[in-house]
Amino acid sequence: xxxxxxxxxxxxxxxxxxxxxxxxxxxxxxxxxxxxxxxxxxxxxxxxxxxxxxxxxxxxxxxxxxxxxxxxxxxxxxxxxxxxxxxxxxxxxxxxxxxxxxxxxxxxxxxxxxxxxxxxxxxxxxxxxxxxxxxxxxxxxxxxxxxxxxxxxxxxxxxxxxxxxxxxxxxxxxxxxxxxxxxxxxxxxxxxxxxxxxxxxxxxxxxxxxxxxxxxxxxxxxxxx
Numbered sequence: 001x002x003x004x005x006x007x008x009x010x011x012x013x014x015x016x017x018x019x020x021x022x023x024x025x026x027x028x029x030x031x032x033x034x035x036x037x038x039x040x041x042x043x044x045x046x047x048x049x050x051x052x053x054x055x056x057x058x059x060x061x062x063x064x065x066x067x068x069x070x071x072x073x074x075x076x077x078x079x080x081x082x083x084x085x086x087x088x089x090x091x092x093x094x095x096x097x098x099x100x101x102x103x104x105x106x107x108x109x110x111x112x113x114x115x116x117x118x119x120x121x122x123x124x125x126x127x128x129x130x131x132x133x134x135x136x137x138x139x140x141x142x143x144x145x146x147x148x149x150x151x152x153x154x155x156x157x158x159x160x161x162x163x164x165x166x167x168x169x170x171x172x173x174x175x176x177x178x179x180x181x182x183x184x185x186x187x188x189x190x191x192x193x194x195x196x197x198x199x200x201x202x203x204x205x206x207x208x209x210x211x212x213x214x215x216x217x218x219x220x221x222x223x224x225x
Contacts, residue, residue, distance in 0.1 A: 002107065006031045010075075018082070025083035026096045029076050034103040036072030038111055039065045090143045098136050105132070 009028050018024045046062035049055075056062040083092050105128075109115050118124040 002031050002035055002103075006035075006075075014079075019086060022083065022087045022091065022095065025079045025086075026092065026099055028079045029083065029096060030099040030103045032072045032076045032079075033100045034107040036069055036076060037104045038107055039068035039072060041108075041112075043069055094136075094139050094143050097139050101132065101135075 006028060009024060009031070014024050014028065043062065043065040046056040046059065046065060050057065050062075080092075080096065083096070115121065115125070
């Protein structure tokens with residue numbers, strides 16, 4: 001079923017929707033990757049039997065596993081690189097990890113029936129699912145907040161603000177509730193200086209004009225007389 005679904009995705013779905021849908025290439029990688037894990041397990045059993053004295057070099061099943069591993073890894077790497085070239089790495093990696101792990105566990109349970117040998121099925125299944133969910137959540141957090149930087153001073157400042165206090169960091173000026181920013185003070189003082197200078201200039205020009213008028217009055221009277 002996995003092989004037929006992989007072939008369908010590769011030859012039918014991928015040419016039409018592979019460039020726009022991120023799940024197409026990742027689904028191919030995950031399906032083929034789960035098959036490669038099963039083939040690796042069969043190949044490891046053949047190698048173990050060979051080293052224990054039972055040679056598997058003439059066994060066609062061992063060579064089939066070897067060819068299957070090489071082919072699956074090549075296909076998996078090909079479509080994984082395509083997905084990484086088209087879509088964002090922070091999105092591809094967690095989706096691929098979750099889908100690949102889920103399909104691998106499912107394929108292993110179906111093929112080798114490993115769930116039958118569990119001592120306490122309910123307890124072991126719940127523990128396995130909880131561990132799997134923890135790993136998925138951790139991978140999601142790592143990729144979701146990889147560009148988010150938090151320092152100890154930020155945490156202390158946030159905690160102090162929630163408690164009603166303010167921690168002064170290094171290089172920061174302590175500020176009270178009624179404190180006025182230094183930029184506002186400088187702007188206000190410069191405006192006051194400008195206004196005083198302009199008013200002084202206006203007064204000086206007005207006084208000059210007034211004295212000129214007073215000086216010309218005797219001269220006009222003398223001319224009239």
